[in-house]
Amino acid sequence: MTNPTFSILITTKNRLSDLAFTLGKIQYLLDKKEVVCLICDDGSTDGTASFLQAEYPEIQLIQHSNSQGLIYSRNRLLNMVTTEFAISIDDDLHFVTHNPLEIISYFFIQNPEVGVLGFRIFWNKTEPISTATLEQSIPMQSYAGGAHAFRMKAWRDIPEYPAWFIFYGEENFASYHLFKKRWKIYYLPEVLVNHRVDLKLRKNNSDYVMRSRRALRAGWYLFFMFYPLKKIPRKMAYSLWMQFKNKVFQGDFKALIAIGMALLDLVWNVPRIIKNSNRLTQTQYEEYNQLPEAKLYWQP
Template identity: 50%
Template sequence: MGESFSILITTFNRIQDLKFTLNSLQFFLNEGVKIIICDDASTDGTSEVIKKEYPSIKLLVNSVNKGLIYSRNLLMNQVQTLYAITLDDDANFLSLYPLENIIEHFQKEPECGVIAFRIFWGLEIPKNLNSDDESEIVKSYVGCGHVWRMEAWHGIPNYPEWFMFYGEEEFASYQLFKKSWQVHYVPKILVHHRVKVSDRKSQNDYGLRLRRSLRSGWYNYVLFLPLPQIPKRFFYTLYIQLKLKAFRGDFKAAIAIFQALLDLIYHLPKLILNRNRLTKVEYKEFENLSNTKIYWKP
């Protein structure tokens, strides 16, 4: 079974988080699962540690920092197995038998191109790991915990590297939908993303994260939505960001929103050139899908 899977991790200057994750995956290595890591030009000795302590792991190293999406494309295009699991360097499985559950679901659902895992965000493991959620078709998936049927990946364009960070999952999900593939949320498979989300606002990259998150949403509007929907969705999200952040004195957010607008204008020719719009019927069908399951709360 393990020979059907690759586990892909991109990392940058988080060697301690990465070691925790890799130690949690030792069983999968023993079962023949291929683990491939892309070190995106870390300066904390990441590559040296992997070579010394995890010699069976395939290591790719960017000589300069290329960004998350470039690294994910690099990893995905190294895969020679049927399925490719993507985990963040600070994420690990909590549920038992994830490989068995993945294969069972893909075999039962031939139109499923991506499985989105149930994800708990927090520094500590929750006391209750059980969930009453049922599997369902959803709009998209979360980057830190999902698995591709590689047949589906090979049928769509690579992630857009010029997005830099954020938005690549939605981009791929629209492309999958256009090719009649589905994204399924499978709560039976639980991942622990060891992140305290509330701390992000105080971190140095808060403004950059907001800028890239906002602009990637707008990029996908222009690429995929029917023309009449674009102004409504764009101005609504802009209004909400201004109302909840900029007009409440969040100076960093105000700058990020302005920068995101400039990014949108700059990339507009590329967006128009690469558009792959949903028809009115497709848009209605897509909007009727359940929303992406990002955070699970026990």
């Protein structure tokens, strides 16, 4: 029997219809002997666990009776992996490329210094009409949490994600540690995925303030944990100015609420920030910032 080489990891909470659609789309991957699938049901109340147990008994399911957060759930899944590579995808995301495993494994084998591969992501409710691209594989600073592959040797070489971030920022946290350990992160445009999200409508969702708050505070946590001390005041000032200029001064007063709450979170978590800080030297900071930013959005 072939030993599995890939684990597909999915964290979900109360999105049964999205998850069912995704699993249907990737069924051909789940049927492969070299693949195992692990799903964390983070406190769903919509019958997700019952559905998985009935329809996908081969999937390794872990359940939280109460929600522990996305990042905590991702840590649990990654710490259960026994295969050489792990692919993390969101429950509302599926592969458009039909042979992703072969492409991913070939790139990892040919490039032993690469620890993470980020995929080409099309954000839309439907798949793109044209999938062609002229983009090439390039190194990046970071990657998308719900659309990447990890070489597990690299994952075990760094601290696990900070569960107290709850949502957002874990990829950049890992990227700084990977950089300091000399692991590389690469963009792999040959692997195209469809993230079934309408970005324009997301702003009107009821969780807009919560998402904004968590995104802001995660960025600020990372400033204080990894940046050289002399860089932090200017970075914080610029971040705040851009939030006011592009959102608050444009009439987005929900953003003002998110900014205030994120600042309170930053102060509250100072002890954790101090405990987990691992600053880049000035030379490392300059080298890191010479890398292209993570490619998160692709348009055909």
